[in-house]
Amino acid sequence: MLPITLLLAAAAAAFAPSVVARTPALVPPQGDGIATLAPDSDVRWVPFDLTPGNQIRFTLTLDARSLVAILDTGVSHSVLARKSAAADPARITDGGKATAIGGAVPIGWLPTARLSLGGLTRTGGGVTVADLPALATGSATPVDILVGRDIVAGQALDIDFANHRFRLLPSGQLPFAGALAPLSVSPTRRVYESSATIAGRRVAPLVLDTGDGAALTLSEPTWRAVRPNGLPTTTTISFGLAGAVTSTLAILPRLSIGERVAREVEVRVEPEGGFSEQIGVAGRIGSGFLQHYRVLLDPSAGRMVLQPGPDADVPPLRSTSGLLVGMEQGRLKVLHVMRDSPAAMTGWAAGDMICTIDGAAIPADYARSALADWSIAPPGTIVRLGLCGGALRSLTTRRFY
Incomplete structure (x- = not known):
């Protein structure tokens, strides 16, 4: 797939590496390793940012390498990207498959020595190895590893979304009410x-x-x-x-x-x-x-x-255009046309390329600019979209779901 940054301002596509079912023959008996928490783990917060796909992205240390990770409790065993610098081909045992969203993916197994994350240290064990395309993890830049159940499930995981941080605590603690x-x-x-x-x-x-x-x-x-x-x-x-x-x-x-x-x-x-x-x-x-x-x-x-949090009861954003787009080389590529939407009624198709919005070129920071709000504009708004081939199309927004 092309390295496309998907734009989520209008109920666009979500990203879901999700459950990876390991092939048991690939995983040694001590595959999960031994995890221990430092006495001061409660103050060892791990800062994170949210990817364009709403995923928790942070850094950890694996065998003395600093890696970019995503926290993924829907993965049964942590997954290292084959293209990561930490994935030594000579030490990977291949031959398995895993069930993932979209179909089955080939996997391998890589033994590891030491993994450090906040107040947690895991010794021994290993990681599943698979291709982690950038698009599947919500960003134009791929990550190195998905941190799954095998690393974090023995502890309590406190995720403070408002302050973009999380920490690992001994099971049984109740640090806040809810x-x-x-x-x-x-x-x-x-x-x-x-x-x-x-x-x-x-x-x-x-x-x-x-x-x-x-x-x-x-x-x-x-x-x-x-x-x-x-x-x-x-x-x-x-x-x-x-x-x-x-x-x-x-x-x-x-x-x-x-x-x-x-x-x-x-x-x-x-x-x-x-x-x-x-x-x-x-x-x-x-x-x-x-x-x-x-x-x-x-x-x-x-x-x-x-x-x-303060936005827990705020209704979700809804597309009023029906175009789900991704950023590609300074242009917007239509990835999907939503059923029964204004776009579906006016001839749009996946693959169409947009170069201007109401006469304005697509800026490099489009995803964070006010220009991106056209796709969720109030019903009745007329938006003029310039295709990269020179044609100009008008689209009138409305609520359709």
Whole structure:
């Protein structure tokens, strides 16, 4: 795939490396290594930034190398990028496959000596090795490693989204008050899992997936069981390790996770036979939802704690144009045209290239500029988009889902 920076200002595509099911023959008996926490782990905060795909990006040290990482509780065993400087080809054992969003991906195994992350040190063990394309992790620049269940699940994980930091604590601590929800590590899938209530129905298991940039993702059978009558839907696109997936998109009026009731939650519905069905779960709760809270994840204590942030009850952004675009070499490339949208009604197609918006060229900092707001403009706004081939198209925004 081309190195495209996806722009998320208008309910655009989410990124979801998600669950990686290891091939057991590749992993030695002590594959998880031995993790220990420093006595002062409570003050060893790890700073992070959020990628364009809502993923928690930070640095750690692996075998004396500083690596760029993503915190991904939806990965059963941490994944090192094959192109990372830490991936020594001579020491990688290949031969397995893993289930990932978009299909299966080939994997290998690399033994490691020492990994350091905040107040945690892991000795021994190893990491899965796979291709980590930049697009699958939400940025134009690829990361080195996805930090998964094998490294963090033995501790409590305190994620302070408002201050862009997290820390690892001994299990059982309760550093702040909030709504309680169930949390465990699946003995078979070996990832964080929880549950929710939608339309009066309990939905479980749901993978609690900090590596997934969406808010809530459901399997098609689960959606059929809980979908509110008359709820309008459209389509969107998501990216996983194995490629792109087109999903149904809607705004769910109400969602309960444990004691927390959330309203107007964006939900994506996978195609029939999609990733969630393949691994036997109802869906995933992602960082698109979690980022509005301070979150404590403590599977050993059987709980998650959600403390609402100032924007926890703010409705999600909705596209009013129907064009999901990515930045490519100073232009905007249409990645997906949302079903029943203004763009779908006016002849747009994936692959179209946009060079101007209302006469203005696409700036290098487009994603952070006010110009990017055209795709979520108030209904009735007329936007004039200049194609790179010279044609000019007008699009009138409206609410369509």
